[in-house]
Each structure stands twice: as C-alpha cells, then as structure tokens.
Amino acid sequence: MQIAGTSALVTGGASGLGAATVRRLAARGARVTVVDLPGSAGAAVAAEVGGAFAPADVTDAAEVAAAVDVAAAAAPLRIVVSCAGIAPPAKVLGRDGEPTPLADFERVVRINLVGTYNVLAQASAAMARTEPTTSGDRGVIVNTASVAAFDGQIGQPAYAASKGAVHAMTLPIARELARHGIRVCTIAPGIMQTPMMAGLADAAQQSLGQQVPYPQRLGAPEEFADLAVHIVENDYLNGETIRLDGAIRMAPR
Numbered sequence: 001m002q003i004a005g006t007s008a009l010v011t012g013g014a015s016g017l018g019a020a021t022v023r024r025l026a027a028r029g030a031r032v033t034v035v036d037l038p039g040s041a042g043a044a045v046a047a048e049v050g051g052a053f054a055p056a057d058v059t060d061a062a063e064v065a066a067a068v069d070v071a072a073a074a075a076p077l078r079i080v081v082s083c084a085g086i087a088p089p090a091k092v093l094g095r096d097g098e099p100t101p102l103a104d105f106e107r108v109v110r111i112n113l114v115g116t117y118n119v120l121a122q123a124s125a126a127m128a129r130t131e132p133t134t135s136g137d138r139g140v141i142v143n144t145a146s147v148a149a150f151d152g153q154i155g156q157p158a159y160a161a162s163k164g165a166v167h168a169m170t171l172p173i174a175r176e177l178a179r180h181g182i183r184v185c186t187i188a189p190g191i192m193q194t195p196m197m198a199g200l201a202d203a204a205q206q207s208l209g210q211q212v213p214y215p216q217r218l219g220a221p222e223e224f225a226d227l228a229v230h231i232v233e234n235d236y237l238n239g240e241t242i243r244l245d246g247a248i249r250m251a252p253r
Helices: 016-027 042-049 061-074 102-128 157-180 202-209 221-233
Strands: 007-011 031-035 077-082 139-144 182-189 241-244
Touching (some): 007 061, 007 102, 016 042, 016 221, 031 061, 061 077, 061 102, 077 102, 102 182, 139 157, 157 182, 221 241
Parallel strands (some): 007 031, 007 077, 182 241
C-alpha cells in the first residue's frame, strides 16, 4: 500500500520504537498522529514531523476513539502502528515467598494486550468505513509483541503473557478483517536500543548485545521502523508475526 497521502496513527509515538516509526512514516509522506500519554514528548515529536498529537491512555476506549478521529480528519486513516507498552519485571513469588500482587500482573496485561486490542478495534472500525484504494485496500495495522512471547525469561510472566497474546490474536483478527481490506501483522522485537535500555551502563548494553548471534549489538529503533514501513508497503504480508532479533533466543534469565 502506498504511504504518501495517507493518515497514520502511532501509539507510544513519543519515544523509542514509536518515535522512530513516526519519523519514517512522515518521511514517506504520511500525515502522522502521535498518541502517547499527556505528559510525554508527544507534542514535540508531532511538531517535528508536521503531525498531530492526540494524548491518550491506550486502555481508555473514549480517549483512543478521539485520537482515531483526529487521525481520520487529517487524511484517510490507513496505517496504525501500536508501540505503547510497559515491561516491569516481576516474578510469581517475591523474595519473601509470597505471590506478587495480582494488580501488578493485571496492569501489564491491561496496557500491553488490552491497550493493543483497544487501539486495533477503534482504528479498524474507522478504516472499515473508509473508501478503499483502487486495489481494494483500506488499511494496515501493525502491532508490537516481543521475543518474550516465545522465550520469556524468569521475571517476565506478565510481559510474556501479554506479548504472547498479541501474537496469538494476530491471525484470527487478520482473518476477520480481510473482508474489509484491512491487513494485520505483528513485529516481535528482540533486545532493542530503547530509552529503557539507554539507562543501563555501556558495559551492560554491550553484554546484552553480545548475546545476539549476529549482528552482535542491540537493535536500532530505526530498524523496527523500517520493518513497519515494509509491512505497510508489502501487500502480501498479512496475519504474520515477524521476529526482529538477530536470531537471539533468550536464556532463562
């Protein structure tokens, strides 16, 4: 699908993978709506690319619907990339042997899984009402999972469960939305150079990078953005989860 002249909505667009994707899509001629929390740098990123900032919590249906309206008003909404998510570590049992509070598990699943579904549902409803292109396309939705969906580590039960579910819902939703001309794919990144990683010491980052078979380094947000753009432009990619990880398979810890 051609990107130029379309409207794109990117959640988690204020930083990291999301911000890189915002910049790539804008460079290809999309009108980009950045969705992130009110206190984020979303407005600055949007201003940088001549887009719009729609502050929203991805778990709030009304706020996401309003963000979708902003995006749809700019141009036909045909591209959605969901990058919003959190990854706080927590084991099932704490150091005292007691279960980690259930609310901690629920929060991760709510933001990573329910939030992704909420964005997908609100956006696909708008796409389904949009006139198709001459080839019958109405839109592309790209979700973000993680390699933790397949080889989660100790301390990642909530994160792995949420990202595994994002992967699991990709195919059934792609099958459902096919009749509307909407494709759905998911990217499962490995160890990426995100703001969370940037907070680690250089030695720690190098150690993590050396765990990657090849190339032995952290992934760049721009590489995620490049893959997202390729998914949008490659009309035969649908219902698939693509690992972007340098062939890493995560160790237990």
